[in-house]
Amino acid sequence: EAGVAQSPRYKIIEKRQSVAFWCNPISGHATLYWYQQILGQGPKLLIQFQNNGVVDDSQLPKDRFSAERLKGVDSTLKIQPAKLEDSAVYLCASRGLPNRYNEQFFGPGTRLTVL
Amino acid sequence: SQKIEQNSEALNIQEGKTATLTCNYTNYSPAYLQWYRQDPGRGPVFLLLIRENEKEKRKERLKVTFDTTLKQSLFHITASQPADSATYLCAQGGYQKVTFGTGTKLQVIP
Numbered sequence: 001e002a003g004v005a006q007s008p009r010y011k012i013i014e015k016r017q018s019v020a021f022w023c024n025p026i027s028g029h030a031t032l033y034w035y036q037q038i039l040g041q042g043p044k045l046l047i048q049f050q051n052n053g054v055v056d057d058s059q060l061p062k063d064r065f066s067a068e069r070l071k072g073v074d075s076t077l078k079i080q081p082a083k084l085e086d087s088a089v090y091l092c093a094s095r096g097l098p099n100r101y102n103e104q105f106f107g108p109g110t111r112l113t114v115l
Numbered sequence: 116s117q118k119i120e121q122n123s124e125a126l127n128i129q130e131g132k133t134a135t136l137t138c139n140y141t142n143y144s145p146a147y148l149q150w151y152r153q154d155p156g157r158g159p160v161f162l163l164l165i166r167e168n169e170k171e172k173r174k175e176r177l178k179v180t181f182d183t184t185l186k187q188s189l190f191h192i193t194a195s196q197p198a199d200s201a202t203y204l205c206a207q208g209g210y211q212k213v214t215f216g217t218g219t220k221l222q223v224i225p
Contacts, residue, residue, distance in 0.1 A: 004158070040124075041217050042217045043215045101149075102149070103164070104159075104161065105161075106159050106160070109158055
């Protein structure tokens, strides 16, 4: 079973530029998450999708961040314009049907550096 | 609001000893707690889940406990090995939302 794919793995941009990240979840997983992980901290949920609908985006800075999940499969996360404090690893995770573990499967992340 | 704390940023332990990591939650009781392992440059990997009505769970050399009175979960690695060195994340949640702690970086010294 293929895991969660993310691209790019690394991105360096200047502040005020735009950037987009892509995630392909595990096949058949209806739930998809985007997290921001700042160095030395735990993952912070930005947005959660159930199929192509948003379940929770309460911590998404909507003035600069946007995300979509067209057709309930792949997802993109965009930052426009980027700020220095957006430097972090952006993790995508997916989860299948609820089971005894409710585990999330994470991708390798995209490391963003904003200069 | 949901809050979960891992009170040790780093823990160094000698090989062969038992490592014990602590996770505390406040404000309300989560339906379950999860523990994940994260290696540098990688996403977290699920290890164990324990529900609020369970006292203890085991998986090979791993053991997790859930004390709803103390609002605390303990994560134990017995007979620790250098390969166990990683950051361990505690996460609490219900069905829909999971909140992660800041993690504890474990270093097992040969």
